[in-house]
Structures are given as structure tokens and as C-alpha cells.
Amino acid sequence: MVPSADLQKWGGVHGNMSKDMISMFSPGTWIAFISVYVFIIFLFRKFYNTNKSSSLPLPPGPRPWPIVGSMFQIGKPPHQYFTQLAKKYGSSIVHVRLGYSPWIVVHTPELAMEVLKTRDTAFAYRPPTVFSEHFSFGYQNIAFRQHTDATWRHLRKLCATSLFTPSSLRISADLRQEETSALVSTIRSAAIKGGSTFVLKARPILYESNMNMMSRIIFGKRYFGEGHSYGTEAAAFRIMLEQVVEESGKTHLGDMFPLLRGIDLQGTEKNLKEHVRPGMEKFFASRISERRLQHQLDGGIREHTDFLDTLLSLKAEDSLSDICIMALLSDLMSGGSDTGTVTVEWALSELIAHPQQFLKVREEIDSVVGQNRMVQESDLPYLPYLHATIKETLRLHPPVPLLLPHYTPVESHLGGYKVPARSNIIVNIWAIGRDPRVWRNPEEFNPDRFLETDMQFVGGKQFQLLAFSAGRRQCPGYPLSAIQVPHTLASLIQAFDWGPPAGQKPEDINMDEEMGLACYRTVPLEAAVSYRLKLDL
Numbered sequence: 001m002v003p004s005a006d007l008q009k010w011g012g013v014h015g016n017m018s019k020d021m022i023s024m025f026s027p028g029t030w031i032a033f034i035s036v037y038v039f040i041i042f043l044f045r046k047f048y049n050t051n052k053s054s055s056l057p058l059p060p061g062p063r064p065w066p067i068v069g070s071m072f073q074i075g076k077p078p079h080q081y082f083t084q085l086a087k088k089y090g091s092s093i094v095h096v097r098l099g100y101s102p103w104i105v106v107h108t109p110e111l112a113m114e115v116l117k118t119r120d121t122a123f124a125y126r127p128p129t130v131f132s133e134h135f136s137f138g139y140q141n142i143a144f145r146q147h148t149d150a151t152w153r154h155l156r157k158l159c160a161t162s163l164f165t166p167s168s169l170r171i172s173a174d175l176r177q178e179e180t181s182a183l184v185s186t187i188r189s190a191a192i193k194g195g196s197t198f199v200l201k202a203r204p205i206l207y208e209s210n211m212n213m214m215s216r217i218i219f220g221k222r223y224f225g226e227g228h229s230y231g232t233e234a235a236a237f238r239i240m241l242e243q244v245v246e247e248s249g250k251t252h253l254g255d256m257f258p259l260l261r262g263i264d265l266q267g268t269e270k271n272l273k274e275h276v277r278p279g280m281e282k283f284f285a286s287r288i289s290e291r292r293l294q295h296q297l298d299g300g301i302r303e304h305t306d307f308l309d310t311l312l313s314l315k316a317e318d319s320l321s322d323i324c325i326m327a328l329l330s331d332l333m334s335g336g337s338d339t340g341t342v343t344v345e346w347a348l349s350e351l352i353a354h355p356q357q358f359l360k361v362r363e364e365i366d367s368v369v370g371q372n373r374m375v376q377e378s379d380l381p382y383l384p385y386l387h388a389t390i391k392e393t394l395r396l397h398p399p400v401p402l403l404l405p406h407y408t409p410v411e412s413h414l415g416g417y418k419v420p421a422r423s424n425i426i427v428n429i430w431a432i433g434r435d436p437r438v439w440r441n442p443e444e445f446n447p448d449r450f451l452e453t454d455m456q457f458v459g460g461k462q463f464q465l466l467a468f469s470a471g472r473r474q475c476p477g478y479p480l481s482a483i484q485v486p487h488t489l490a491s492l493i494q495a496f497d498w499g500p501p502a503g504q505k506p507e508d509i510n511m512d513e514e515m516g517l518a519c520y521r522t523v524p525l526e527a528a529v530s531y532r533l534k535l536d537l
């Protein structure tokens with residue numbers, strides 16, 4: 001059963017009932033009522049509760065303050081805070097209470113396997129949250145729908161069999177190549193104009209390129225940079241993105257105190273309900289209706305050129321409601337936006353900080369592709385060191401370091417400890433990626449370690465390298481990222497020399513992290529960049 005509905009119903013029922021009930025009874029009747037209620041619960045727990053996990057202890061963790069729990073102790077970024085807690089309590093599983101919400105955080109491949117594989121069915125739920133409810137149009141998307149829901153399985157299957165198949169990805173190969181070439185050409189113009197002292201602020205330009213690529217793959221339009229021609233529509237798109245990023249970073253009291261949900265003391269839910277969600281709905285509904293019109297004008301002969309075409313042309317038995325299509329579109333846009341951007345930004349940062357490894361990637365590309373043509377997606381299978389570099393980057397800097405929260409609506413157990421009902425189950429993949437018991441010299445950036453093993457991101461065989469997660473909730477966008485991220489990185493390394501800005505040394509590159517929609521560099525990357533290929537490429 002989806003727990004969200006229950007929680008909201010309880011909040012609503014309490015909210016509506018309390019006034020009438022209070023005036024109906026005298027204080028004495030109330031005290032008697034509460035005493036009987038507590039006594040019945042005590043008897044029930046003592047004699048009828050056969051749940052074995054109840055007798056287990058909770059995992060160790062900070063002693064929670066009354067009511068607020070450890071809300072005010074949680075440090076930033078949270079993955080580093082949890083890692084410190086695990087060290088402090090000498091335990092690979094810890095328990096932290098935030099308000100009334102229990103969080104169970106695991107820090108080893110073995111416990112990750114228990115969450116994501118062995119007991120996947122028990123822990124693949126998602127917690128109901130204020131943001132996820134509105135962002136997903138009422139839990140209609142993949143990321144926040146419960147895995148027990150048949151439509152969730154249908155949506156995941158659609159991704160695997162229609163959107164991210166090798167043949168559908170081949171269809172979008174040309175547009176990815178165009179966007180990567182546009183990225184190279186924009187940086188080249190800026191570098192030539194800027195001369196020998198040119199310093200590139202990498203993140204905005206990587207972000208715009210990534211968003212253009214995603215929006216073209218998904219609904220055939222680009223909204224950033226030169227050559228986009230959708231004035232107000234592009235503005236609406238950007239506003240929508242900004243709002244989603246801002247809202248996703250907010251703490252909602254209703255998530256930690258479910259009974260406060262209806263009151264919305266901070267007014268944050270009102271904003272989501274009245275501005276953010278309608279803005280998203282308007283934007284995506286317009287894309288759907290204009291495409292339907294286009295299909296009518298084309299007389300049904302339009303080929304499936306992007307995801308939206310595919311989603312609107314599904315057979316009757318597979319077809320989706322408009323609200324579900326909108327939720328899926330927002331899922332795919334947000335899933336693929338910052339994750340790809342930060343991966344390339346972190347990879348460039350590490351390579352600038354490690355010039356020897358940079359030269360190794362460069363030499364590999366030059367020897368396979370040469371310097372007379374741009375690297376293409378078809379070259380990727382012949383660039384093992386490039387892939388090892390991306391694995392090493394994602395080991396140290398997973399864009400989603402705690403995965404999305406998993407959840408259990410009922411009491412359970414994990415690693416020999418009790419897991420209370422309605423707990424968030426968190427897999428700290430950042431900690432696993434830096435654990436000396438799992439990796440030799442874990443803090444060292446050394447892509448060579450992946451040349452010695454055949455460790456893959458997906459496949460469910462190992463639980464050390466979990467940037468795309470595993471099991472039921474494993475990232476469905478992996479097949480796209482597995483092409484797009486290495487291709488973008490290879491193109492940038494092939495076309496440009498990269499180094500720290502004048503006056504800085506490679507070892508000065510700051511690697512501090514902060515959390516937003518993904519895990520970013522605290523100081524966005526700035527690099528000295530110069531073009532190295534022929535100008536007519």
C-alpha cells in the first residue's frame with residue numbers, strides 16, 4: 001500500500017477532527033480516554049506483537065533531542081556527516097532521527113546489497129515528501145511512484161524497451177553529435193577570442209549543452225545558446241528549471257512532522273502547489289498538445305524522432321494518461337540534467353589536478369581517433385582508459401551520493417538491527433567509494449585501478465561501484481549516460497588543452513563538495529583552455 005495516502009489522510013483527519021472533538025468532551029473525559037488508549041496499545045504490544053524485528057536494537061546513532069531529533073545537528077553535505085557518524089559509532093549502519101522521521105544509513109557493499117538486492121522488495125519504496133508529491137504531479141512519475149504499483153513497472157519497461165534501447169539511442173546519435181560539436185565550437189570561439197589568458201567557467205556552458213541535448217532527445221527542442229528560436233517558451237522552461245532546483249533543496253517541516261503537513265507553517269507547500277506545479281503542468285501540457293496537433297497535420301506519418309513522439313504513439317494497451325506523460329517528461333529532464341553536467345565537471349577537475357592521467361586519456365584518443373576528425377560515439381568502445389577515468393570519477397564523486405531515499409512503510413530489519421516503520425533507508429555510496437576496506441588508496445585519483453578489473457556500473461554483481469544504483473530502482477537512464485558522458489568528455493579532451501588558471505598549480509584545484517539537485521563542486525571549475533585541433537573541423 002502506498003504510505004503517502006495514509007499519512008496525508010491521517011494528517012487531514014486529525015486536522016479536521018481536533019476542534020470538534022475538543023469541544024465535545026470535558027478534560028476529565030479526555031484524560032480517561034487517553035489513559036485507556038495508551039493501556040490498550042501497551043497490552044497489544046506486550047501480548048500480540050509477534051514481529052521479531054521489534055526485539056532487535058536500533059542501529060547506533062546520536063541521541064535524538066525531544067521532538068526535533070537530530071535536525072539541528074545534521075551537517076552539510078549530509079553524505080559526509082553520515083560517514084563521520086559511522087566512524088564515530090564504529091558501525092557501518094547508523095540511525096538518525098530527524099523530527100519524527102527515522103533515517104537508517106548504511107555504509108558497506110554488503111549492507112548495500114541487502115538493501116538493493118537481497119531485500120530489494122522490502123526497501124524499494126519511496127518516502128512520501130512534500131516536494132516529491134508536487135514535482136511528480138501526485139506520485140505519477142517513476143522516481144517517486146511506489147514499486148508495488150503496476151504503472152511503475154510499465155513506465156520502467158517503457159524506458160527499457162522503447163526509450164533507451166540501442167536502436168532508439170542510435171536514432172538520436174546525430175543530434176547528440178550536433179550538440180557536442182556546438183559545445184566544442186562555443187568554447188573554441190571563446191578561447192580564440194580570449195587569447196592566451198582565457199579562463200573558462202565550465203559549469204554553465206556544460207549545463208546548457210547538457211540541457212539542450214536532453215530537451216532535444218525528449219521533445220525535439222533546444223532552449224539555450226545560439227540557434228534556439230523559442231523566446232517565451234525557452235524563458236518558461238528556464239524558470240521552471242530554476243524553480244525545481246530551488247524547491248528540491250528546501251527542507252519541509254511536513255516531511256519531518258507529518259502531522260504538521262496540513263498546516264504548512266513555512267508556506268513552502270503553497271508555493272509548490274500554486275506556482276511550481278502549475279508552471280510545470282502548463283509547460284509540459286503545451287508540448288503535448290502542440291505535438292498532437294503536429295501528428296494530425298502530418299497525417300500520422302511522422303516518424304518517432306524523439307521520446308515524446310514515442311510516448312504519444314504507444315499502442316492503446318500501453319498508452320499513458322497525459323498527467324503520467326507529463327510526470328515522465330519531468331522525470332527524464334531532471335534525471336538527466338545535473339547528473340551528466342556534474343560528472344563531466346568533476347572528471348575535468350580531476351584530470352586538471354592530475355596532468356599525467358590527463359595525458360593518458362588524450363594519448364588514447366589521439367591514437368584511436370587522430371586529430372583530423374572529431375571523436376564520435378562509434379569510437380567509444382575503443383577507449384578503455386576514458387571509461388576507466390569516468391568510473392574513477394564516479395567512484396569519488398557520485399552525483400547522487402546517497403541515492404534517492406529508499407523507504408519502508410512497515411517495521412523491518414537490516415544488518416541485524418531493527419528498522420522502524422516509515423524509515424528512510426539510505427545507501428551512502430560516497431562512503432563506500434572512499435572506504436579503505438573496499439579500495440586500495442581510496443583518496444587517490446587513479447583510473448588505472450579499473451583497467452585491472454572488469455567492474456561494471458550495472459548488472460547487479462558487485463556493490464562497490466553504485467553511482468547508478470542497483471536492483472529495482474537502478475537508474476533507467478544509464479544506457480543514455482553511458483554514451484553521452486564519455487562522448488562529451490572525450491570531445492573536450494580531444495579539442496582542448498586544459499589546465500589550472502595562471503598562477504595556480506594542479507594540486508590547488510579545490511575539490512570541496514556541496515549538495516543541490518546533485519553533488520556539485522563548491523567552487524565551480526575555472527580552467528585555462530586553448531584549442532588544439534585544426535580550425536576547419
Ligand code: HEM
Binds near residue numbers: 143331404473476480
Ligand atoms: C551520470 C548520469 C546519471 C547518474 C549518476 C544517475 C544516478 C541515479 C541514481 C543514483 C538514481 C537513484 C537510484 C536509487 O534510488 O536506488 C537514479 C534514479 C533515476 N534516474 Fe538516473 N542517473 C543519471 C542519469 C540519468 C538520465 C540520463 C536519466 C533519464 C533521462 C535518468 C533518470 C532516472 C530516473 C527516472 C530515476 C528514478 C528511478 C526509479 O526510482 O525507479 N538518470 N539515477
